Amino acid sequence: MKINNAERDAVYKTIFARRDVRGQFTEKNIEEDVLRRILTAAHHAPSVGFMQPWDFIVVQQQQTKALIKEGFDAAHQRSAEMFDKQQSSQYQQFKLEGIMEAPIGICITCDRSRNGPVVIGRTINSQMDLYSSVCAVQNLWLAARAENLGVGWVSIIEDAVLRSALAIPENIDIIAYLCIGHVSHFKDKPELESAGWLARRDINNVIHFDSWSAQSNNK
Numbered sequence: 445m446k447i448n449n450a451e452r453d454a455v456y457k458t459i460f461a462r463r464d465v466r467g468q469f470t471e472k473n474i475e476e477d478v479l480r481r482i483l484t485a486a487h488h489a490p491s492v493g494f495m496q497p498w499d500f501i502v503v504q505q506q507q508t509k510a511l512i513k514e515g516f517d518a519a520h521q522r523s524a525e526m527f528d529k530q531q532s533s534q535y536q537q538f539k540l541e542g543i544m545e546a547p548i549g550i551c552i553t554c555d556r557s558r559n560g561p562v563v564i565g566r567t568i569n570s571q572m573d574l575y576s577s578v579c580a581v582q583n584l585w586l587a588a589r590a591e592n593l594g595v596g597w598v599s600i601i602e603d604a605v606l607r608s609a610l611a612i613p614e615n616i617d618i619i620a621y622l623c624i625g626h627v628s629h630f631k632d633k634p635e636l637e638s639a640g641w642l643a644r645r646d647i648n649n650v651i652h653f654d655s656w657s658a659q660s661n662n663k
């Protein structure tokens with residue numbers, strides 16, 4: 445199957461228009477068939493040895509979300525203390541989650557023992573299963589964008605909070621907690637870029653040819 449130019453352009457458009465969304469969620473629920481499509485896209489991510497180590501926990505209950513939000517608030521406060529004074533005050537102004545506002549949350553996990561101890565491709569680099577679950581996150585993120593749904597990754601939270609709120613067994617690794625929903629609008633740029641926190645790096649400074657130390661194209 446060949447991808448035609450219009451289809452190619454749609455993929456790039458989706459990649460560049462994807463944003464991490466925290467503050468623009470609306471109350472509209474996600475249609476069941478749409479949710480199924482984005483989860484199916486996630487389930488079709490590449491995985492080491494075709495291990496498919498992920499599970500997806502869809503969080504709909506406000507009560508469960510409230511537990512997660514509480515965990516975020518505590519972690520967020522502790523995080524603010526890690527920055528220097530000036531950065532800390534800017535950090536505290538950012539909205540870094542949309543846990544209660546998003547109609548659903550999705551926790552993506554990694555079962556590192558799935559399909560037995562020896563996995564093709566994970567024999568030497570043991571983290572490859574974790575990376576596979578991250579690939580599922582990205583597939584879901586892009587599929588959601590193609591459905592005009594916003595996704596926000598909430599990482600400022602202790603695993604123990606998610607484990608307890610979602611009854612995740614000890615042998616299962618937690619990869620991501622995502623907030624997902626319809627949005628009022630998508631921003632053109634990352635919020636941290638617009639706020640002057642960090643700029644997008646020049647692509648020429650991150651591409652190397654043949655070795656790390658070789659001059660990149662345009663330094």
Ligand SMILES: Cc1cc2nc3c(=O)[nH]c(=O)nc-3n(C[C@H](O)[C@H](O)[C@H](O)COP(=O)(O)O)c2cc1C
Nearest residue numbers: 462463464466539540541597598599600634635636
């Ligand atoms: C692994 C990972 C964890 C992240 N955790 C958070 C988070 O806890 N809160 C938040 O507001 N954004 C989080 N983000 C979003 C990033 O800040 C965002 O991707 C980055 O600023 C670029 O913006 P964009 O995704 O809109 O292009 C996370 C992104 C990734 C990939």
